[in-house]
Amino acid sequence: MNPLEKQNQSAASDAALLEVRNLDKRFGAHQILAGVSFTVRRGSIFAVLGPSGAGKSVLLKCIANIETPDAGTILFDGTPLDFRHRVSRLAFRRRCGFLFQGNALFDSLTALQNTALPLEQTTSLSRREINRRAMEALEQLELHEHAGQYPAMLSGGMQKRLALARAIVTQPEMVFFDEPTAGLDPLRRNAVFGMIAKYQALFGFTALIVTHDIDEALAVSNTVAMLYHREICFCGTPAEFGASRHPVVDSFRDSARTLRKSVALLRQGGDISMENEAVDEDLKEQL
């Protein structure tokens, strides 16, 4: 590869694939997102962190067009997305994959049929070619021996891999991960994040992960954003996150220390919930 080609490739990989500008979302009187903006570079892993109920999943659903934002612009590959038109909506969806918190696998379909479903319904490929590609995806995720099994017959980790196989079988440019490790123990959490990192490197897709697992997200992502009180209060590399003195980042990073403090206070006759509310108020003041 000549230097010019190298430079072009590097420029392409640095280019933004997804840009979110001033996104607002409210449900009735309850404002969930207010002026959320960030940029996801092509081929990177971008993690959105935040406490439960901060609006992380709503943010992801607004980007993936499962929810409709009230205001703001989303640019995909430099083009503003207009979800009102069916053609542009479908074009965007076919360039993206989505991995749901609960996997959303079809119980009545086998692993192979689940993986083949997007190809079956969105392409004109022959049955043989669809099965070949689906089988290839299952092989890459080390699930080919379970191709004939139903999701209920697979372990939690296998189901997660099967959901990923279905998400990547159409070779999307971007994959959205909604709380991929919710409810899993630390070992399985590590395994899932390891799987995301491994297959992101293998297939080269851009990943947008919404999670509240700080350590794991920091280990695999290139960029981290912190969503707190409807806004992105921090956006930077994992190293910058580690060094940040931002009060919200600080409190999340040191959540274990905060918990120890709260428990100590409880044992001295204090009240944890009051203390937490006080911490929250403190954070708001500092912000």
Place this chain on the structure above:
Amino acid sequence: MITAIGQWALARICGLGDYALFVARSFGAIWVTRRLPGRVARAVYEQGFRCLPVILIVGLFTGLVLGLQGYYVLNRFGSEGLLGALVSLSLVREMAPVLAALMLVGQAGSALAAELGIQRNSEQIVALETMGISSRGYLVTPRLLAALLVFPMQAALFVGVGLWGGSLSGSLLLGVEPGLYWSAVERAVEAKDVRECLFKAVVFGVLTISICAYCGFYAHRVGRATGARAVSAATTKAVVISCIMVLAADYVITSFLVNR
């Protein structure tokens, strides 16, 4: 009070409009759904083959009872020879399309509402949309197309088994001449009666399957219930509304067709 009534009426009208849009979009999805014939065949199997035993049993007993009741009524006037006409017209014009539809609601309709409700709960419907697949086209359209085929076939089968049941109780048990029974059937039933039967079956099929699909598809919108309760509420609502609508539609269609 007036505000509450107004809000309730507005909600019902909005719901009706939403349902009409759902049905229109489901039929419209025929043009954007790939590999539809395979899914229609599967839906025909679910609605048709799996519901066959219940249609046969209910059809047989309906015919037996009609034969029995009809015989004793006609016997008072010395008109047992008209038993075939009574059984056949009752079955063809009313009982077969209505009872077959009610049986199909109980079996295929409730199963459809529950299945779609669970798929809504476990985000499978949203997953289809994120994959760029029309969720209505994939899940609802094949069922509606299958209903267009299955309901008339089941009604016809119901008539056949019911007629046989009527002859069983009338001829075998009560002594009406079989030739008399079947010739009365042949003389009584006209082509327009068969058309009415099949037309009703098609209307009931589209009505019930679309109502059940709508209730299951939007199970998360049924009242304030969530999770398993929402699925159960959606299934109950689907069955109750479908049964009422079958009877109401039967009255409307009959009142239009009888005058012609």
